[in-house]
Amino acid sequence: MMTKSWILAGCMMFAFSNATSTNLLQERNIPLNLALEIAESSVQACAKDGYSVSAAVVGRDGILRALLRADQAAIHxxxxxRRKxxxxxxxxxxxxxxVKNIQNPGASQLVSIDDFLILAGGVPIKVGNETIGAVGVGGAPSGDLDEACALAALRKVAGKLD
Incomplete structure (x- = not known):
């Protein structure tokens, strides 16, 4: 009886190890040159409207890839x-x-997650349905204006996100 258990356990371990070792995880991420272009385009889009902002681009893992601050952008x-x-x-x-979702009682605790900044101005960078990074803009008179600059930058590079 003991031998059958060991044989069955061994077979299961072999099957599990083969299944997991052959299915390597492959993830796409935002490359540095594109991160820089998105950050620069975001700052330029806001500058056209007279806003001095900072723009940050992070990879899919949330780690900073690019950060630009306009000459007259405020210190914060x-x-x-970056946090957006x-x-x-x-x-x-x-x-x-x-911002709209935290009005619901169940989502209100999102503001307590470390490093989250729930203000408009952060936009995911997607290839299809896959998020490969995000851009955040801060410094325009409202978050909606920050977001408009980020979206303008993403429209500009849309052909490079294939």
């Missing part, structure tokens, strides 16, 4: 931009949608 804007990007990459949604 680089960190705000981090929040968007983590949630895989625009932070403006999260």
């Amino acid at each position: 804007t680089p960190e705000a931009a 990007a981090y929040t968007s990459a983590s949630s895989r949604t625009a932070t403006s949608a999260m």
Whole structure:
């Protein structure tokens, strides 16, 4: 009886190890050159409207890939931009949608997650349905204007996200 148990356990371990070792995880991420282009385009889009902002781009893992601060951007804007990007990459949604969602009692605790900044201005960078990073903008007079600059930058590079 003991031998059958060991043989069965061995077979299960072999089957499990073969199944997991042959299915390597492959993930796409935002490359540095594209992260820089998105950050620069975000800052430029806001500058056209007279806003001095900072723009941050993070990879799918929320780690900073690029950060640019316009000459006259306020001192708090680089960190705000980074945290908006981090929040968007983590949630895989625009932070403006999260602002609306925290009105629901069940979602109100999102504001207590470390490093989250639930203000409009963070937008996921997607290839199809896969989030490969996020851009965050901070410094315009409202989060909606920050988000508009981020979206303008993403439209500009849309052909490179294939």
